[in-house]
Amino acid sequence: MQPSHNTRRQHFRHPAEIPIEISSSTSVEKSTEYTHDISCDGLSFQSASALQVDHIVTLTIKLTKPRFEESARVIWCHELTTGYEIGVSFLEKDALFRIRMVEQVCHIEQYRKDVLKLQNRDLTSQEAALEWINKYATDFSR
Known part of the structure; x- marks a missing residue:
C-alpha cells in the first residue's frame, strides 16, 4: 500500500517515541504502539496489523492530563518484516x-x-x- 505522489509527506518530521493507543470504530480491539515521527500534518507508527488507507482511527496518548485524543485518517501503510509502518493525518488542524x-x-x-x-x-x-x-x-x- 504505497502512498500516491500527492500524499507523500511534505513537512519536516520530528522523531519521537510516544506511546499511543490505536482504536477503530470497526474493531473492539485496541493496540498500544509507539510513534516514530511527528510532522505538521500527522504521525507514523509501527503496528503488528495493517490498516486500510482512508480508514479513520482514534489515537489516544495517556501520558498527559488531560489525555490527548484525536481522530486521524490512514494515509499510507507499508509492510515491514516485523509488521507494518503506518502514516496517519490528523482530521483536526489544532491536533499538531x-x-x-x-x-x-x-x-x-x-x-x-x-x-x-x-x-x-x-x-x-x-x-x-x-x-x-x-x-x-x-x-x-x-
Whole structure:
C-alpha cells in the first residue's frame, strides 16, 4: 500500500517515541504502539496489523492530563518484516500543536530520568521542565 505522489509527506518530521493507543470504530480491539515521527500534518507508527488507507482511527496518548485524543485518517501503510509502518493525518488542524506539547512533556520526563541517573539529582517535574526549556526548547521548535 504505497502512498500516491500527492500524499507523500511534505513537512519536516520530528522523531519521537510516544506511546499511543490505536482504536477503530470497526474493531473492539485496541493496540498500544509507539510513534516514530511527528510532522505538521500527522504521525507514523509501527503496528503488528495493517490498516486500510482512508480508514479513520482514534489515537489516544495517556501520558498527559488531560489525555490527548484525536481522530486521524490512514494515509499510507507499508509492510515491514516485523509488521507494518503506518502514516496517519490528523482530521483536526489544532491536533499538531497538542501532540507537540505531549512530545515536549515526554522529552522533559526523559530529561528528568537522565539527570537522576547521570547526575544523581532528583528533579521535580517543574524543575526538569525549567532546565529542559532553557537548554533545548530552541532546538525543539524546529
